Amino acid sequence: MGGPHPAPAPPPESAEMVLEILLKLPTRDVIRCCCVCRLWRSVVANPTFRDLHAAEANHVSAAPPEALLVTVTLEPGRPDEASFFRVSFPSKPAAMPHRVTIPSGYSLSNVCNGLLCFALVRDSPEAPAFICNPITGETAMVPKAPPPMGFTGGTIYHIFALGFSPSTKEHKLFRFTFSPFSSIHGKTIDLCVCTLDGAAGGGGWRQCSFRSQCPLLHTFTPLLVQGKLYLVTTGKTGPGELRNPDGLLEVDVATEACHTHRLPFEADQYHSAWDPLVNASEMGGRLCLAVDILSGTETTARKIQFWVLMSSSPPNHHDLHWDLRYSFHVDGNYYFFQPRSVWFDDAEMTLCYRDYNVLFKHGTRGRSPEPSPDADCPQCDRQIKLPQMPSNCEWNIFGGYRPSLLSPLTLAPPSSCWDGEEERHKCEHALLLTLE
Template identity: 40%
Template sequence: MRISLPWDVDVYATMGRHRTSEAEEIPSEMLQEILMKLPTKDVARCCRVSRQWRSAVRDPSFRKLHAASHAALSAESELLRVSNIGEVGHIGSSERTGVFSVSSGKAMCSVTIPHGYGLANICNGLLCFVDRDHNAQAPAVVCNPASGETLALPEAPPLSNEDDDYLFALGFSPPTDEYKLFRLSFPPYSYSSEERVDMDVYTLGDARGWRKDSFLSPSRPATKDYTLAPVLIDGKLHVVTRGWNQFARHEAAGGVLVLDVPAETSRTYPLPDNLGTYPYDNPLAFELKGRLCLAAHVLSGGRPKALRFWVMDNKETDDEKEPHWDLRYSFFVEAEHSFDISRPWSAWFEHETLCYTRSNTLHKYDTRLSIPDHSQLLKWNKQLQQTTVSRKWRWVIHQGYRPTLLSPHVFELSSSSQDETMMDICS
């Protein structure tokens, strides 16, 4: 929703350092009420209008309220490219990670994180970095790429079994306006049909610290693939899972684990029948118009023959109901060589367009042009050759980013230090 302002923001901002007179100033409460209805990027630009507007946007209380507003949460998601932009360090050292907007190609910020950290997932406008492989207790680092602000969260508790695998995910609870960090820990393999998964939860800013729970699961979260970040949709985290057996690292995808962030409960849903993927290739999960979508290759003779997009409809959440999977799109995939599992690939939905990238080619399909016909494979509308990224750079494209004014420092447990560390998002 866009509303008319007393002045055109961009035009007024180009007028230099001219200040409005006191008679022209809007009462601060009214100004913030107006700004609350604007998208995040427009609010940030309003900093250039005048000192009064700048002060209104900088107010920590306003930033927190706007982050939870309909204008911020309903914004269309954007794509980010997260890259390691320095030489890989040694254990105990730090690395610089760059966050880039895919649509503009511009760098948003550069974050210094400890060696071995990687992006766990994106939650609204916050990025969560965690130690992916070495230390399950290491404090997670939350970052707002729009402002460059970061905050290290409290250490997680020790694992019940030091040999367990683990997965972190940051979630948001719309009813309570709370951010929660989940850590799932579980055996690396098992001969049982189901195993217990420990779930440690920390509500950001809560002085009570971490709390522990557990649940039985028929499959284990996939942890080693950087492209399989948990997907947050409508207050629920969605995690692709794999089987429990002793060859778990080569087991075909097992299901979708759904964590209800407000209730802190879990359910595991089966994957679509005839998904088409094979043991070494996980389906990719992302949001498509408010629903979970899985992209999965179909192979023939060791080569990809097609790429299918399945959409999950789980409005029926009774114990007797299972989600319905709708095969929405199926594309022909041209491959001259054997399918190389070591090469990264990704898929996403943006501006009514399905996108798929593998190696250095970006494929696009405008979903408004035709109605899918599952009796034949679709062809991509457009193919673009992308610039090859240096192998020294570790990079992944992530979906689901929605710009926010929220400062991570509002979650600091020491309230006396919040004002001192609050950075200016308008600088």
């Protein structure tokens, strides 16, 4: 009778309260919260919450980059399908919750924070790029680009790169069109840019051309680091001519300015007929180039060097400050025209280099930077034979991924704005009037 009264039941949590809590969490934790209860899952699934969470730039910029395994299944008579797995998360590799249907013949062009950009590499220069978020499963087609200027025939390549500027909070899509043979189209690169944020896609595509010493390396995946996109040129200036050392193209996403700089290694380290064996990753928030150095014409004596860009120089200066961090020897033949990729596992402090069917892993914990490019270096710590994938499956691993809840639908305008739907309706109306 005189005992203590039971404590009042806590008030039921509201969706507004859960929203305020989840907005303060990084994307990884928000994804986990979907498994707590139906209320939390419904809050995360709400487009309004995703837009608010994506607007918190620190959720993405402060997160360390991850490596993402992307597999594409190619079945005759069926749409191509992409699956995604996070392989550098500080736990076991984890599958993404969604598989995405992608346009036939498309391949991953680059990673921009939490968004993936797919595009065609050859032919069909006006084919639109395809953007998806592997966490939400949402996809969008980007407005068609105009035809490239000054290209009338021969082999033409297109490199699409999705970029984001932290200073302007804008997403932009870049398309670089070029010929691998300078004797046909000279050394001109046609550049198209489209600002995606905004109701009308930023006013459509803007087109210009600029000169490059050499064509772009179409097998190199553009990398976005701190608001700048990086691409590599082939170094080839013409048959029988010396290689050109100016091989790193830097594109500022905010200003759209393009500058070409020298690569950190000597141009004559490669045979004149070979493309430079360069891949890019991010290390400590900076651009890192992994360079596969071959000894003369030999493809078995190989050294892989990792150069980190320490600071940029003025636009009119070609030299950049590079620091040779690590290098190691590897055994085995190099397979030309086969997939390669590189990433840095922040959790394990390990350099990872995929060379076709072999994965090289080299720990950096407790290791000092290399004193010079000519110094002796150790053998790679681990060399792992990768399993053979089915013939109907293509895959690679891409660094620089930072999970985000940003919807691609907020970047691409409605399809009626760019796919000719209005013009088609007018034509159909006129045709029906004629047939009456």
